[in-house]
Amino acid sequence: MSMNTLKASINTIKNAEKIVVLTGAGISTESGIxxxxxxxxxxxxxxxxxxxxxxxxxxxxxxxxxxxxxxxHPDAAPNSGHVILSMWEQAGKINQIITQNIDGLHQKAGSKNVIEFHxxxxxxxxxxxxxxxxxxxxxxxxxxxxxxxxxxxxxxxxxxxxxxxxxxVLFGDTGEWFTIEGINTIHNMINQADCLLVLGTSLKVTPFSTFPQYRRHGIPMIIINKGDTPYDFEEDSFVIQDSIGKTLSQINTEIKEC
Incomplete structure (x- = not known):
């Protein structure tokens, strides 16, 4: 990963107070799922x-x-990525986690403000x-x-x-958040964020993939994902193709030492 990208991500999260997090399967693979x-x-x-x-x-x-x-996966345990997100929520940095995952690991780690979109x-x-x-x-x-x-x-x-x-939610199915009211609620959350943190999702499955479009102009987006996403080259995007747990641990350590 680029040191400049990592430094920019550290500074962004250090100064953020209204982070909205989007997570996908990539954060749970580090728990063996x-x-x-x-x-x-x-x-x-x-x-x-x-x-x-x-x-x-x-x-x-x-x-x-x-x-x-x-x-x-009832016996799966949260990994360091889940735990750090919970810590940041308790510290008042994270407003909301919106996840594609159905495994409940964010809640197991202690996160309270979790929308299980699927x-x-x-x-x-x-x-x-x-x-x-x-x-x-x-x-x-x-x-x-x-x-x-x-x-x-x-x-x-x-x-x-x-x-x-x-x-x-199955293919051809809808969920409780798949309503105009539900989608608008999520759009408003993202629009109010001062940082969008995207973890372990390729952002290719709609309507979840459209959510980054609703951040305000100039609001930074940090993407930590081992594969490409459609948003990698957008303005104010910082892309890290590495382990989520490892990267968040690095950022968390730097924030503590600042």
Whole structure:
């Protein structure tokens, strides 16, 4: 990484008081969780379609088998990147974390202001009565019930209407933040930020990829990601293609010593 870029990033974060953080799978890979699109990612095991709303309704057992094996990581621990973000939030530097991740590691690290834009793997909901099941309950049901994915708390004419869907966003699906009000709330958060910190995301999946467009003119954006993003050459962008935990640790050490 360029020393000038690192110094600029250190000074930016040192002076910032309203940082908004955008995170993707790259911050969780340092906790041993696979990403999706890299050479060792989840989509090397199966096509994207297996995580679509259509596949969920067509093959619910196979869908759950894949999701529970590859997306559920109850024993994963936050890494240094997660921990430092939590520390900066407690210090009053970070206003909001907006994450694509469904693993809950930001909250495990102690961060409070977290928007899980793509939902969570911790729970699942009946699509009819909205009863919430923990993923642990789903695993227990799987062991004892043939149709474990069908809610038994309510009744409908067609069983399909009572399918229990994990509370994360599938392809062809929408989430609670995928509304005009939700998107506008996020746009306003970014517009009020004095620094945008982008960690571990290629910023290629909409609508998440559009969020950096809503920072005010002249507001710095720091991108720490091992791959390229569409925003790498934008004005006031500082790009570091290195480990998130390592880089944030370096920045944090320098801030403490200043």
């Amino acid at each position: 696979k990403d999706f699109r890299s050479r060792t990612g989840i989509y090397q095991l199966a096509p994207e379609y297996i995580l679509s709303i259509d596949y969920f309704y067509q093959q619910p057992k196979e869908f759950y088998q894949f999701a529970l094996e590859n997306l559920y 939902g969570t793997m911790k729970t699942a909901s009946c699509q009819n009565c909205r009863k919430i099941y923990t993923t642990e309950e789903i695993l227990n049901r799987l062991k004892t019930l043939e149709e474990f994915y069908i809610c038994d708390h309510c009744e409908t004419k067609h069983k399909r209407n009572r399918y229990i869907k994990p509370d994360f």
